[in-house]
Every structure is written in structure tokens, then in C-alpha cells.
Amino acid sequence: MRAFLRDYQMVAPQTLQDALDLMHYEPGVWKPFSGGTDLMVLLEAGRLMHKKFVSLWGLGELRGIEESPEFVTLGALTTYSEVLASPTIVNQYPLLARAAGETGGVATQNRGTLGGNIVNASPAADSPPALLAYEADLELVSAEGPRWVPYADFHTGYKTTVLAPHEIVARIRLPRRKPGWREYYRKVGTRKAQAISKVCLAAAALRDQGRIIRMRLALGSVAPAPLRCRHTEILLEGQRLSPSLVAKARQQLMAEISPIDDLRSTEMYRRRVAANLLEEFLTSP
């Protein structure tokens, strides 16, 4: 435990409004803290630079999964375990359920939250590709009020987002979808459980009589932020599946992503396996 605890402060306001007012009063001074599964690791390594945190964990306003005719909306504090326990998510948004099940072990799933994961903005996070594939929107709130942002516009670079210093992510909204999508989620990690992703593909396709009508491809760990591969999607939309289309799509995908060498894997591996995952998805019966 390498942190000097006396340097750190955390407060736990009783209501969301209190938390937002505090962040508004001193913008950038107070950072939101939910389950701690990312930030506490940094603290223990002596690398948590920021010193003042506002705990959102007890705020009921940020919990719960709500359903309406057009949307399913999850509170930012929804844990991965809560995602897995929701029949609506498991049945209608299986990519998100798969992502939740791949995130850490059970203890991490009980404390890790979707909002925390999104704001932590790791390019290797497991849920973001699913959220991109489902074209999620985020509700960002501050003392000034709420605003909705497409999740696809949330990340602006490596660990940078459009979230203002006095804002938090309050809700994640998933549009209801027509039935008939074929979906695919595969995370390639360093081992079968408790693994940081080396490559991750969340994909969904709507087909009509052999022709691809709509295609959504989102990847993790292959760019500075979670990435929706729009060029590859466009190449595939409107086409009939064929070996040459698959080959072209592989090439396009490999060109669209920008993976790197790091402690866990190599740029070449990530590039090739991303293309393999795409091919596996396209050619699966």
C-alpha cells in the first residue's frame, strides 16, 4: 500500500444534488468515485495523482434499470453483477451481458460500475464496445442540469473525454431494437478470467435474404479509445457475404484500427486477431 493516506480526502454526500453542487462549487477539485475497482488499484500502487474524491456509491438516484417503449436506461452505478442479473439486459442486450461477465471476477463485478468504467476511459475496457454496438447515449449531469451525448462522441482520445470537470455520467440509455440482429462478442484476454483485454470485438448485423442491411462493429484495445469501425461497417453494408467481401473487410478493419505493442501483447497480434474475430463473426452460421 504505497499511498500516503493523509494526503487523500473523500466525502460521501447524501444526495446527488449535494454531490453535483460540491463539484460545481469547486470544479475539477472533486472527482467522482464509485466502486473503486480502478481508482483503488492506483491508490495502492502510489499512483493516484488526484487527491479529493466525492463518493457516489450510496446515491440511489444513480442506480436502477428503467424500461420504456423506446429505451432501456441504466443508472451509472449499475454494477456488472446487476447487469448480469437483469433478464432484460441478458435477453435483449446480450453483448452487454457478455461484457459484464468477462469483467474481472465475481468480487470485481459486485463493485465495478458501468459509469465508473466509462469515465475511467481505458481503451481496454470490456463494456464500451458493447455500448458502441448498441449506440448508447450517456446522460451527463451537473448542477447546471443534464445533457445527452451519444456514447460514440464521448471519447476524444487516450483517456480524454467530453466530460466536464463538474459533470458526472448519470445514466446510460440503450435504444430498443428490432429483432433479428445477429450478435457477437468476443474478448481475447491474457487468460480465461480476470484478464485485461488484448482485443475485443462487439458486433451486430441485420441481414435480409443474404444481404447485410446494417452492420455495427466496435472494438476495444486496438486504438487510444474504444472504437466503432464505421469504414468497415460501410464497406459491408448492402453487400452479400462472399469470401472476397470477407477478405476486403479484414483488410479494411486492419487499416482502420491502430493497435500498439505493450506489456500484454503486440501490435501485429492485435491487428491480425481483430481481423480473425471479424471473419469469425461474418462466417458463423
Next chain:
Amino acid sequence: MPPVRVVESIGKPVPRKEGRSKVTGSATYVDDLIFPDMLHGVTVRSNIARGRITSIEFDPAVDWSEFTIVTAADIPGRNVISLILDDQPCLADTRINHPEEPVVLLAHADKHQAERARQCVRIMAEPLPAIFTIDESIQKNEVVWGDDNILKSFLLEKGDVETAMATAPIIVEGEYVTEAQEQLYIETNGMIASANPRDGVTVWGSMQCPYYVHKALAPIFGLPGGKIRVIQMATGGGFGGKEEYPSIIAAHASLLAWKSGRPVKLIYDRAEDMAATTKRHPSRTRHRTAVSRSGKLLAMDIDFTIDGGAYATLSSVVLSRGTIHAAGPYACDNVRIRSQAVATNCPPHGAFRGFGAPQSIFALERHMNHVAAAVRLPPEEIRRRNFLRPGGSTATGQVIRDEIDLNALLNRALDLSNYREKRRRYAESRKKGTVRRGIGFAAFMHGAGFTGSGERYLKSVAGVEATEDGIVRILVASTEIGQGTNTILCQIAAQALEIEYGQIEIAQPDTSNVPNSGPTVASRTCMVVGKLVESAAFGLRKKLQESGYLEPRYTPSEFRRACGAYIRDTGTLRSFSEYEAPPNVYWDDDKYRGDAYGAFAWAVYVADVSVDTVTYEVRVEDFVALQEVGRVIHPVLAAGQIEGGVAQGIGYAIHESVVWKDGRMANGQMTNYIMPTSADLPPIRVFFLENPYENGPSGAKGIGELPMDGPAPAILNAVEDAIGRPVDRIPLLPERLMEVLGV
């Protein structure tokens, strides 16, 4: 005479002696101990691999008067960690030879203050060129140790390799590489020390070998052995990683205690433990094998090199074991093994379960499959044509006296794993789909006990003492580190005395109270120390019987009463037994020939794997571990040893990779150093055969390290079966497999 109930402990799944304390969380590990007035210690380490220390800078913003500060200048005796060559300093003085080398020690009552202060000390040094690989060391661009970077070398010769090679019809060559592996005991290294000139030095801690620590502390303080006391606490795993390393952390804690006059607790966190402590020696083996067209081994020329890191530590012994195991369980009249341990500027490598044998056996068992392919025989057939038989001799000329039938062992393993049917079926199924299945095996042996004259040199002693209420307490320095020492030694004593397992206790290893039964290493605790416990127990009974307190036949209660009576009349009842080499065991230390080990355990392991050509991941789907072990003392504990060892072997083969950056482990977090979780492992199916070994307690041989040898070669043999290409380097990570497949 009343009927005497036969009391049998051996072979029974008695409850683990300290099991209750472990499942209730009451077992006391070193970090659970708090002493009044205790300080917390931290270690300031070098961040370069090699250089000359010019100064140590203490940030003036810190009030250093609050801290105890220790450097090499504070060492009362010799600045050395005494082990074999005495080349490793306790604290670096003028020279740095590896990253994370300890230079300064600090202590403070508040552990957060201590940690923060650690970051406020800077070791200033002029860097010198450093080397990090076996090749760099052999090429001697830089000489970083001795005159030639060579920590140790061996030449082992049998017959005439040159002539056999010259006339050989077929020669098969291969090169095999194994990388470093981290022991990753779940409890990190830690010690608490209390030390002052009047009382001497006492340490409590996580360790495998109390008397190694004892031997290392004495010269550091210039104190006689009687003033040093070492006590082992409950230890959360060792696997060799706590064989020699604890001497260093004990010395550091003691120096801080000596200087401050207060007890000092020094516990490493995971990041420090990974970066600074020992790993398994990386290795490179080159095989050149002459074989007849019918698959008979004519000559084996083996070149075995290990990377010892910056100091010699145990490299000579690791090299020895790796060398002796390099030619395996095969009959070959002409063998030459040239081996060396070379120095680099990595933190010193050290003991890890298997101790050189996993490295050389990996090479051999991969190579045997290449030899098979060269003569167009299946892998099992090349083994059959070359297996040692009773009466045959190993590479060191040791005649096999075991009634071992390796062909039968191989056949049984192949049956248990459904090898033949799977091999056929997988060859078919490989033609379609993205997952390729394969199955492979490894055949091997592992020598138990110290090599050659080692046990004679150790002169281990074990004792037993009785209490007035008839409890018999075992007195050994052999430690429980999870493998079951406490339980099996109590079973052996209970069996020898023909009393209940519940009447036996084992004393906490405390050098002021127990004799030196040798280190808890080398798969010797059951076979060698167990035998000593057995004979000490017989000696205790003999005292009771010869003095008339106990009849020739007795019940457990009568035994109790006899102890009570003897002690009331005489005072103490104790018996000690010292190691004696079995007769007819000859070993030549100079030529490295003769009976290397008292006994070998023999094994065949079979791995069934899947290779996913989408992700290049290898997964072990099923694993069979069959071994002949003399006698199974405790069925649950013995199986547990094999299961755990196989799990570590699977990690060694396909998951565990140390990423080095300028000689330092860059992935020193559990998130980035990948050991298998419960979701990663296959069913591990364990089977035992028993040919009692006459010099083992109830016939038992040692098995602690055996399971480490088989998995990696079996798995890579299976992968080659699956993909049709050779893979000769571990760990076999998906990134490497992708390259091998040439995509």
C-alpha cells in the same frame, strides 16, 4: 495380554495437522504478528542494472531524525549473504550489479511514513554497461562476474560421444529455450526481527529453511550461532522462492532492529516481491543426438546453459540437477553433457520447484519427439526402444535398482488418457473448423533428496520428544509451506510408534528448539527427513522398552502411561536420529559420476490441448498425471501436490511470462503476470503406482518437484501434434504461436 489394535496412519487421509487453523483464519503468518514498539522497514533499491554508487541523497524536506537508516557501513560483521560462494552483499556498497539491488534500509513507526520516505532517497550512480541474456554473457562483451561470467560449469561424460557421432547414420539437432518464471506464492516475503548486541538476533518469518537464515545471519552480526534464533511462522507458499531469499530480508530486518533497538517488521508488497526476489533460471539447451535407423539412441551430446543473474546464489546446484536430469530415463551408452551457469545483470535467479530439471527435461522430451520424427517412429515407440530398464544405467552411471517398468507406465498413461483414440480422432477433426486438437506426452524421472554426496554433507538430524501426558512432539527444522510436512511427519511417527495420529504433534520450527533436519527443498522432506523421524521414533520406543516402561506389544494408552512414568522418573524422553547414507551408494563429486540420487520417482504425463486458430490461444482440455512414487503416505496430500504442480507447469508452458526491461521485471503485478485461474485449468487426473523404496519411510520417495517436470513438454508435444509445426520455446504465448503458424 489384551488384544493390540493395529494402528495404521500411513496411507490414510488423516486431517491436515494445522488444517483447522488455516480454515478458520487463525493460522499466524508473519504479517499477522504485531509487537509492541514495532517499527516498519522498507528497502531502497537501485533503479539501474549496473554501476558505481557515487552518493546517496536524502531529500532535505524529510525529517530524517525520525527514521532509522541503515547502509552497508552499519553492518557489524561481514557484508555478505552467506550461501555457497559468498559473493552477494547484504547491502550494495560501492557497486550495483542488478536492478532492485538493496542499498538503503529505513524504518519508522508509521508504515505510511516509511513508504513515503522510501521515495525520498535517491541512489546516485554512474551506470556501467550491463548484460541481460545468455548470449551476451557467453560472448563476454562485458564481464560482470569473476573473470569470465561463468558461475559454474560441469562436464558429465559416459562412453565415447565423438566416435559414436562420427559413425552415426542419423543425427538430430535441436535448440530449446525456457524463460524465467515467478514463484508467485500468494503470501509475499516478510520478516520481523528483534536484535541487539546483548541478546542477539531473533527473526520470525515466512521461510522454507530456518537454518539457512540462521547460517546467513551469524556472519552479518559477527555473532556465534547460539545468539541467533530463527522461527518459522505459518508460510503462505514457497515453491523454492523462500529457500534462500528469506536470508536477505531477515538480514535487513535484523540490521534495522539492531540499529533502532526496536522490533522491525519488513514485509514486501507484491510489486516489490516480484521485481526484487528470485525467479526460475532461464535456460537454453542444445541437443545433438545420434540415432540408429531403428530408433536406438547411440549418443547424446547436450549443451545446457542457465542464466544465474548477478550473483551465484544457488546456481551451481540448480545447474547440477538440470545437468543430471538432462539425459532423462533413457539408456544410452554415450552421453556428454556440458553445462554452465552464466552471470547477467538481472536480479539473481534462484530456487523454484524442480530446480533445473524442468528446464532440461523440457528440452529432452521435446527433442525425443523430434528424434522420433527423424526416424519416422511415433513418439511412444522411440521411448519404448530406449527406456531404461532395471539394471541399466543413467548418464551418471547410476544403476537402476528400482523394479520399474517404464513401458508399462507409458502404456498405462496412454490408456488412461485415451491417447491412441484421441490421436486418430484429432487428426481427422483438424481438417475442418478453427480449433485444432492435439495430444502429447512426456516421460521423465525426478531424483529426490540432495544430489550425490549432498545428504551426507547436510548430516540432517531429526528428533522426537514425549511429554508427560504421552504426546509425542516431532522436532525438525523442516517447514510446513502447504505441501503437508506437518501431517505426513506425524503420520510417519504415529505409524512407527503404533499410536494414534492424534497423539503426535510437531513443534514450530525454531532453531533454539529443533535440530537441523536440513532445508525444506529437493523433495527430501518425506523421503529423507521422514526416514529420520521414523528412526528417531523407533529410538524413543526402544528407550521405553529397554528400560522396562513399555512392553513389546502395547496399546496407545499404555504408551501414554509409559511416557508419563518414564518422564516422572527420569526427566526427559527424547530421541534423535542423524542421517546415514544408505549402503552401496557411491558418488564421485569430481567426475560427477555414480549414484546421483537415492531414489527416482518415475512419471508419464499426457496433455490434451486445443489450439484456437482465431486467437492462437492454447488451452489444455484434459491432463493425466501418472507416477510411480514408492508409497503414498497421504492420498489427499499427495494428489494435491501433483495437482498443484501440474497447474504451475501449465502456467510455465503457456501463460507465465516475465517481461524484462533493462534487466527489471516490467510486469510485476498480478494483473500482468498471468498465473492460471480456476477457469483456465483442465481436469487434472492423478494416478499413483507404488514400488516401495527400501530407504524411504514406509517405502515413500519424494514427489514435491516431480509434477513440475512433465506438463511443459507434454503440452508442447501436444501443440506440435495439433498444428504440425515444432514449438520449442516456453512460455508459448499466443503471439509466438501466431508467428510459428506463419500467418
Next chain:
Amino acid sequence: MFEKIFVGFEVNGVARQVETYPMARLLDVLREALSLTGVKEGCGEGECGACSVLLDGELVNSCLVPAIQMEGASIVTIEGFASGENLHPLQEAFISEGGAQCGICTPGMILACAYLLSKNPRPDDQQIRRSLSGNLCRCTGYTRIFRAVEEVAARGEP
């Protein structure tokens, strides 16, 4: 430099209050302030599970929970399992099946097994493997830990 705070919570059914830093780890509060040393530190990064406890009935890594979030919580540690001389069925099974070797992962592992059985009284092999994947054991290869869970599940006890 910030002040300590008071945090009130329940451990193994007993109400406790400690004075500590808001971001002190629950792990350290238990071990140091309450002398409940059954919970262990294996990694300090939420990977090994040796620090697992139940927090409001949910399995968590106590090295990742800041003290301020413990306010009003109900925590169960390994010390809450045995009652006097009587071991919990999981504890007995760990002894009889060989689920504990060196013992350092055992408290966290037993917590994880208890949590699994509380959610799924008759788990199959895959479910056991998945549920325990956040608790690392270096000694056993997990085989006998699975057997301990199966033993208790078969007996039908919670």
C-alpha cells in the same frame, strides 16, 4: 493533510466503530483496527481475492473498498464462519477434501465458496470454476477446492 473520520459498521454481527482515513482500505481496517487478521493481502490490486469478504451480502475484495463506503455496512469475514468449536460445513470440507494447503488463500476462498453457494446451491463444474476465478490459489490447482464445494452442495447445507 486531512483528518480521520469515524465509520460505523457491523462485522460478523457485532457493531464496531473505527477512526480512520476515508480512503483507508477495508482490508487494513479489519486487520489493523479490529485485529481480524483472517483476511489477507496477496496482491494489493484486486486480483488474487485473498482479501475477499462479504459486504452487505456481496463478495468484494476488501483491498479495493475505501473506509468511508463502509458506513452502515454489514461485513462478514472468515472469523464469522465457525461457531465456537463447530466448523462451518465449508471449513470441514476444505479439511477433508484437501482444499487448503498453505492456507493463505483459504479465508478468501471460503468466503467466495460460501457466496457461490448462497447464490447457487447446486452449481455445476463450470459454474464453480467461473465463480471462483477471482480467487487465485498457487498450491492446489483448485481441484480439491472444487471438491469441497461439491461436497457441501451435495450435503444440501447453506
